[in-house]
Amino acid sequence: MADFIVPSTSRLETDGQHRLQGPIHAQRHVRIICIGAGASGLLMAYKLQRHFSNFSLTVYEKNPEVSGTWWENRYPGRDRCACDVPSHNYTWSFEPKLDWSAVYASSKEIFQYFNDFARKYDLHKYVKTEHQVIGAYWNKEKGGYDVHAKDLQNNQEISDHCDILVNASGILNNWQWPAIPGLDTYKGVLLHTANWDEKIDLSGRHVGLIGNGSSGIQVLPTIQPHVSKVTTFIREPTWVSPIQGLEQHIFSDQERLEFATKPNALLEYRQSVERGLNGQFAIFLKGTNTNNDTETYFRQQMSDKLKNPYLEERLIPNWHVGCRRLTPGVGYLESLGQENVEVVYGEINSITERGCLCDNGKEYPVDVLICATGFNTSFKPRFPVVGPSGKNLQDVWKDEARSYFGVAAADFPNYLIFLGPNCPIGNGPVLSAIECQADYMCKLIDRFQTHNISQFAPKAEAVADFITHKDNFMQKAVWNDPCRSWYKGRPDGPVTALWPGSTLHYIEAMMELRLDDWDVKYNGNRFAWLGNGYSQTELDPTADWAYYIREEDDDEPISRRRKLQLINKSGTVQANVGVSFTGKKVEETAAVESKL
Template identity: 55%
Template sequence: MATMPVTNGVSAHRDEADQLPKVPIHSERQMRVICIGAGASGLAFAYKLQRSFDNFSLSIYEKNLDISGTWYENRYPGCACDVAAHNYTYSFEPKPDWSSVYAGSEEIFGYFRDFANKYGLRKYIKTRHEVVGARWDPQTDQWHVQVKDHASGSVYEDFCHILVNAGGILNNWKWPDIKNLDLFKGPKLHSAAWDPSIDLDGKTVGLIGNGSSGIQLLPEILPRVKSLTNFIRTATWVAPPLRGIEQHKYTEQELSDFANKPGLLLEHRKKYQTSTSGVFNLFIKGSETQKLVRDTMEKHMKAQLQDPDLESKLIPNWSVGCRRLTPGIKYLESIKKDKVNLVISSVTEFTPTGCKCANGNEYNFDVLVCATGFDVSFRPRFPLLGRDGKNLQDIWQKESKGYMGVGAPDMPNYFVMLGPNCPIGNGPIMAAIEAQADYILKWCDRWQTENIRSFTPKWEAVEDFVAHSDRFMQSTVWTENCSSWYKGNSVTGRVSALWPGSTLHYLETLAQPRADDYDVVYKGNRFNYLGNGFSQTETDLTSDWAYYIREKDDSEYLSKKKQRQILTKSGSKSGSAFKVI
């Protein structure tokens, strides 16, 4: 066989991969995709993949009995989203019949169930199937994925070209890491694994936690119990709803208007979304918004508590927003009731009848309720072996250093939705999920229409992104002296959960993938995708072969500024310029 000259020590043998293709430019090859999780992120990805792509196969593995992720798992009394329901939908899929401003978990579960059914997404989903391992094979440029069938207990292997981890961040619940938990003889409940068969009526209850779940739980179970002791380690800001987004049950007339008056629901949704997007300035240290909101919330808490001793214990000395804001509907009123005992002290160990605390006291109760949160380390829950066999569990053992909230170093053709430093607490989260799905699919399109073997975020790009994020975080309240899952449930750790900017900032960032931040490996000659010299247009006899001939220039603008102005309808609203801090 004839050979080409050797260049830079590399033989230029023309193997089969370098033969001139016999297909037009951008011809699609079969693409196999595996998605882990069928919650809000996984369903958004499946919908968008199905809408825009052909010649693909998709398998979504969901460990639970049904879809919807955290909204399937969290069924505790009072469980609701702390975001207004009309904000907690896909941008293109409104729900005119939400029962109230802040919807309960059952209603939110129904939204995602109906979404999956409407668009035929269940054909991709295998419930009670859990991914327990994955390994990148550089010889075949594929992920080998180990899947456990919970019905049979067997483990089998699947493979894909693109692996998407949409397992979520707030659904890997855990018991508190407190000594002698098993010693406690009474029933134990966790907010994320609620057992409704456990009777609380007339019981004495110990409730650990005053985060989102604890704040929602306490007022709901209080009427049923004999007494309740709420153990909290630190004070927290208990927020009134944002102005204009107070809790409210929609009337029949409002629901009818949303369904039948054109444009009314869209206007309502945009109003709520604008309010949520506008909150970001709150998180900037020393901003006027921070000062105003802190003053408002302090007055709100004092008005509810009306007890100097409780005020001194429950109103934090750190800024509003250092921990995730939670609308505290009825919580402050409830903790003042006679049958509530508030203990501001860490639980140090459990006893057969209750617990001991760092304050030296022992407390007894019949039922233990833990509202103690989730594992938010971002480490995969299974061995994920990428380039050169490196395990992402090990890479992220101490710090989760990712790329733009979607990528991970040394993990080819792999994406994580709501990964490290994504905007999960910065503003509208559903918009960010959609932006991530769009970003991933732009890379899927490149893989399918070019002769790419793999694409992997460069370590250099990851380190630069992390360094930028860390510098930015110093200007925010998130680095203050409060314990937060934003910092891996620590006080002084790195802010690994949040994006260095607003949600709208994130949407602009992800709009155009930066290919130079990736190591892209091609199969043979990188220009083989050019094919046989013919265009895709010439293969479609129903298309206009002179599509570029027109009477005026209606082409898209090429600068980011012009594109953004058209997309956001710049100039359509009155208002002063945003003040950059």
């Protein structure tokens, strides 16, 4: 097939002139830089490779390996319930894994899945490992960004340039020490769960554990049987959930064989689990039967497992279930009652040479101090991102991160973000949300490549309207309760992490580009993309030049509703219902609650 390609040597300012020589929608070369080779970055590389030509891509990854957080997290307990999503559904929708060991697989297996995905599709060729991006600056002459990165192997700085910059550095992999005075004075062994030293042997030692978030909940029951004592420091209550809808289960050889060989067996299982995950959104809405029933169930479960009035009073929250991310606590609550576990509830005033000095006036000496204190989740870029106005996004988002649908920022053109502020990172199945973000970005890149566009960024007024809508929605969501959560910067602050709706709601919202929300600037005449009057079809001698002549109307649906009914296979499934964590089916589906 003969094709007219806008030469890669053409700069943006001459793009309009080149287009007049070719057919409508001529492709120009697009240079893309992606930051991060975790799940999102690998998916972006896959999508570009599958759907585009005449592009170049470099993925800068700070670690020695791909897979992001699943390569990084090697703390004790990661071989237990390291991901709170059933493993067969912690995969790309189009790329199942046949041989997961269990319903909740270890992070080693999850790392292997994403690493195998990269190998299968030869994605490593795009990745430069041990290269950490340290700055991105808009180039006013050429357009796009000048990107500076540090080669961590030889400590040298390199420069690169791109038309479009994609930040896929993630939200839960920029770990941080706790902001407690005196941390640097501690003379014992200091560890962080996200920067674990596997050479450290904890056997027979007195270990201090700071934090009762997801990592701390996984670590405690793993180390408790092997250490002489654990002193765990907890400053606030949290809901520790039973397994979310599915009990842990080790798959037998026969089950794995059926998944691999029996037609549709694995597909039907994955779809059933996904429907269940998508049926739990009412848990996050105040006043629903789902939330009320779940809270009653959690409260009873925690009380039964703690069997300690002192701990029950301090660890069972008085805010709604779901205000903080729900974490399946396999063995955690039971571990708190073991003889070699001491629970210290309250604030740590300072770290001393020997251990922790708490607000009860007591010092607690420990041999090893483990900080399960999480990540920097401010959404601010970890490096300067400077737009055409000279403003740095780090400064703009200093007090509150405000994005467009979690994928872009006003006044920062040609800059796209995976899992940015107010995306569905905790609303339901997260990988399906990442997929729709990648598809949305590809639609923007396609339009950039086939039109004489120089810049695209969401309008400031569109972002402002979205934030207003989001804040109004959050008033009826449990996430707005006054709990301390990484979903928001402070207990009484706005919810900056989550989407105002379900994951399915997000997928529908992202299906089409709303270009009326975007500020688009062109090189020269905005219709230069019309070219020399010839179509792409006429360039292809193997194409049917009368493809639209047929015997019946087999067009795809035009209306959004009919289009969606075709995509979601409306009419093929018996009526869906929501599911509470008690396993009880509830009728609070969107169809029942809708007032329309």
